[in-house]
Amino acid sequence: MLPPRAYFFIGLNIIRVLSIVALVLVFASNIVTLVHDVEAVNRFMAAKGSDVSASNSTITDMLNCDYIECVFNFPDCNNPTNWFSSRRDSTVPNQPAGIFWAVLNRLLIIGQTVVLVLSELGWPSKFFDRFFPVLGKDFGLGALGVIQCLIGAAILSHFVDDFTLVSAFFLFSIGCLNIFVGLIFRQGAKSKRSITSWREHAKSALPTHVAGVPVAPIVTHAPxxxxxxxxxxxxxxxxxxxxxxxxxxxxxxxxxxxxxxxxxxxxxxxxxxxxxxxxxxxxxx
Incomplete structure (x- = not known):
């Protein structure tokens, strides 16, 4: 029979592993989405400057839609009806500077996932404690869960493929779980799941917690x-x-x-x- 502290340690580290896996999946899926968006933009610009687009009403509707569409069978000048035999809507809005903001959005999400993965690994801890205190060791998991939910909601608010959809939904679920754990353990969540603090606690001769109640000796100064x-x-x-x-x-x-x-x-x-x-x-x- 393990002590309650051991169950907390195992459970919090399982949540940490799931969080890292979700962030890695979102990182990979956003790279795939970014590649598809760039391909869609290139095909859209080629269709916009072609002569065939002016004689086909379907292609004219594509140029006037809200989002840029990715056409895979482009171009086929001999049979223009095959232009839309295989297509997928992209996440790039058809508006001024829409390409710039769409690409910047994906790059920011990729950068945020990298920062959150490093925060979950706890390296470098001094960097986070100084520049990003909410992701440091002195704060709980609530802020981390909020950021994960924001990233998941930003991805799910656009039309994406199945891989990106599942990854974002998984990250949003883990973010909600981290918020719930942060409300329970507050700022002590990261210390309870830390391997170094576990080793330091194992080396001590006297227990610091008994049945969840801290019993550490209180050092007081002389009057x-x-x-x-x-x-x-x-x-x-x-x-x-x-x-x-x-x-x-x-x-x-x-x-x-x-x-x-x-x-x-x-x-x-x-x-x-x-x-x-x-x-x-x-x-x-």
């Missing part, structure tokens, strides 16, 4: 009045060599545990309570 009454050892030795500060140091550091130290503590509002004098119950009266 400030102790250093004021009894003085600092280093300060006492450093100031003892200086004659001008010897009197002030002796007044602060040489009170000791006697009556003078008790008076100095009482003047600062600290009193030492004495136990009540009493005899044990078995003592004879």
């Amino acid at each position: 400030s009045f102790v250093s004021n009454v009894f003085g600092n050892e280093k300060e006492r030795h450093s100031t003892a060599s200086d004659g001008s500060e010897a009197s002030t140091t002796s007044s602060k550091a040489s009170l000791g545990f006697g009556r003078q130290g008790e008076k100095a503590a009482a003047m600062k509002g600290y009193f030492i309570s004495k136990p009540l004098e009493s005899l044990p119950r078995y003592a004879p009266k």
Whole structure:
């Protein structure tokens, strides 16, 4: 029977692996979509400048549509009716600078997937902690899930092929799962799934969590009045060599545990309570 921390570690790392797989699939599918869009633009520009397009009403409708269409049997000047025997709608809008924005959109999605994969791998951690804190180790998985959902929604909002469609839907589902996990574990999600923190916890002799409750020893500093009454050892030795500060140091550091130290503590509002004098119950009266 494994402790609950082990189940959390295994479950969070399974989600991490699924997230990396989804990001890799989206990376590959967007490259394929980018290639198809470029091919569609090249064929569209060729059809726009050809003489056959002016004599065919179907080709004229293609030039006036909202999105550029990818024609695979182009050109066949002997039989213009075969121009649209095999075609697929692209994601490039037929508007001014539509080609630029479509290509830029794919490049940005590819770059975001690369950054998210590196964030899931935890390398380089210092880079993310400094420049992208929401993807660093001090934040949870909620921000990562939101970015994954945004990427998936941006892809699913266009007409894409089956491979890109499944990859984007898978990434959107993993993003929703990361948001849910981030709401549960908050900023401790990445520390619970970290392999290095697991090893450090295994090396420690005392447990830090028992039944999900932190039991780590709490280190507290000594009260400030102790250093004021009894003085600092280093300060006492450093100031003892200086004659001008010897009197002030002796007044602060040489009170000791006697009556003078008790008076100095009482003047600062600290009193030492004495136990009540009493005899044990078995003592004879």
